[in-house]
Amino acid sequence: MNDKNISHIHLLDALEKSQICPLCDLTNASIQKYINDMLYESVNDPGLREKLAKNKGFCGLHGNLILKHGDALGIAMLHIDQIQILLDHLDSVGRFYSKITKYDHTGWTEHAGCIICELMADVEKRHIEVFINLIDDNVMRNYLETFSGFCARHFFRVFEKLNNPEHKKYLLNLHVGKYKSLLADLKEFCRKNDYRFRNEPSGKEADSWQKAIYVISGKTF
Ligand SMILES: [Zn+2]
Ligand SMILES: [Zn+2]
Numbered sequence: 001m002n003d004k005n006i007s008h009i010h011l012l013d014a015l016e017k018s019q020i021c022p023l024c025d026l027t028n029a030s031i032q033k034y035i036n037d038m039l040y041e042s043v044n045d046p047g048l049r050e051k052l053a054k055n056k057g058f059c060g061l062h063g064n065l066i067l068k069h070g071d072a073l074g075i076a077m078l079h080i081d082q083i084q085i086l087l088d089h090l091d092s093v094g095r096f097y098s099k100i101t102k103y104d105h106t107g108w109t110e111h112a113g114c115i116i117c118e119l120m121a122d123v124e125k126r127h128i129e130v131f132i133n134l135i136d137d138n139v140m141r142n143y144l145e146t147f148s149g150f151c152a153r154h155f156f157r158v159f160e161k162l163n164n165p166e167h168k169k170y171l172l173n174l175h176v177g178k179y180k181s182l183l184a185d186l187k188e189f190c191r192k193n194d195y196r197f198r199n200e201p202s203g204k205e206a207d208s209w210q211k212a213i214y215v216i217s218g219k220t221f
Contacts, residue, residue: 007130015143020211021151023127023158024219030123031116031221035066039074049081051115056107057082059114065221128158135167148211149178151218179215186212 014022042048052058057079058066066075086108093103106112134140150158155175162168185208192200 007126008134011127011130011134012140012143015140015147018148020148020214020219021154022147023124023131023154024151024214026127027120027123028219028221031062031065031120034116034119035069039066039069039071039078043074043077048115049078052078053081053085055113055115056085056111057114059111059117061220062114062116065116068221124154124157128154128161131158132161132167135162135170144174149175149182149215151215153218182208182211182215 010026011022014026018025038048057063069075089103089105097103111117131140149155155171159168159171162171185205188203188205189208191197192202192205
């Protein structure tokens with residue numbers, strides 16, 4: 001089986017099984033795998049250490065995600081460089097701050113080059129391309145009728161990449177329907193929280209508050 005077919009199968013599988021946006025799910029799975037491989041196999045890789053040195057480590061979101069993996073030694077080894085680089089920078093700032101020299105601290109304040117953010121963008125781009133290639137596929141159309149819908153961010157990313165107006169209309173109507181149904185569930189959830197209706201059994205609205213967060217904010221991990 002070639003890479004293209006494998007990508008199709010991964011996407012269809014995610015569309016069938018994901019309880020949330022399948023593009024969030026697929027991206028998260030790739031990130032988790034990358035972090036695992038990095039901590040267990042690549043901490044001594046000079047290429048990786050060079051990139052991290054250049055970009056001043058990971059952004060806040062991904063630094064905290066890496067913490068959750070709990071591989072203390074791998075994290076410590078990667079951060080020996082980071083803390084040393086920070087101290088070297090502070091040393092220069094401390095010696096010359098009263099002079100005209102302007103220092104660039106944006107590596108720490110912005111973390112614009114976080115390698116996991118870059119991986120995320122790349123993975124998303126590839127899955128969106130696969131989705132667009134399959135948009136007229138009957139099997140995928142069947143899954144789309146019942147899948148949870150994309151989060152707002154992934155919906156707009158896909159929508160803006162579509163060229164055919166029919167495809168745009170199809171995807172838009174599909175998501176308006178799904179988001180309206182979620183809105184009705186949220187209202188029902190709030191109604192049942194009223195003491196007068198608390199004895200009513202809960203239904204599909206029970207987890208609508210979580211789904212709403214995932215639609216608006218995406219699921220990051
Ligand atoms: Zn998403
Ligand atoms: Zn990041």
